[in-house]
Amino acid sequence: MSTRMVGKPSLTLTRRYRFSSSHRLHSPALSLDENQSTYGRCNNPYGHGHNYVLEVSVSGPVDPNTGRVAALEDLDNLVRASVLAVYDGKDMNADIDSFLGGVVPTTENVAQDIRQRLSTHWIADERNWAHTAVPPSLAGVRIYETRKNIFDI
């Protein structure tokens, strides 16, 4: 006896991107000592850098004509324009508006900011998915700050 499953196929395509940025973890809500004890070496006044790895997962129907869930060209262009152009080679604390107002660029906050940027750009212009039959959904974002520190949102 077997159970036949009928329903929506569960499939995601994940693409990996890389960018390098610097940041300093320092909260205006904390004293100098508290910042030092909270963030340790990451509170260094001159900041420090990471080679971040970003994984963007998309889901949706597999187009029978192309066999793909999304045109990689469309996804790459969207991620480049909405995230990599903003983050790569930048000092987060000084160059990225999301972190100018006291939001600390921890990777938790970076993950939220990146997801927000992707969501905003996703459907901002129908030409974003010009080569994809049905625009996919944003299924997930994972960011590696280092090989040891990994955040999913």
Place this chain on the structure above:
Amino acid sequence: MIIDLKELKEIVNQEVIDPMDHRFLNVEVPPFDRIIPTTENLAIEIWQRLQPRLQFSHGRLHKVRVYETDDLFVDYWGEHETASSNEVLS
């Protein structure tokens, strides 16, 4: 353990590696003579080959991940079960 890893390896070899390794998918490995061998379709096909062989009283195939490159992969975990559309076949 959930499954003897030796047994898992044998099943994967029989269903996936032996028929696909070193093969020209578009010509030699059905259904890719009529379906485009994208990584999406490869993941679905591999799931369909493995899923019937990996059903036990205490476990089952959970997910298939196929890496096309280090920077591109597809996860597939079958179809969502929905209570209204489940059919029990004997």
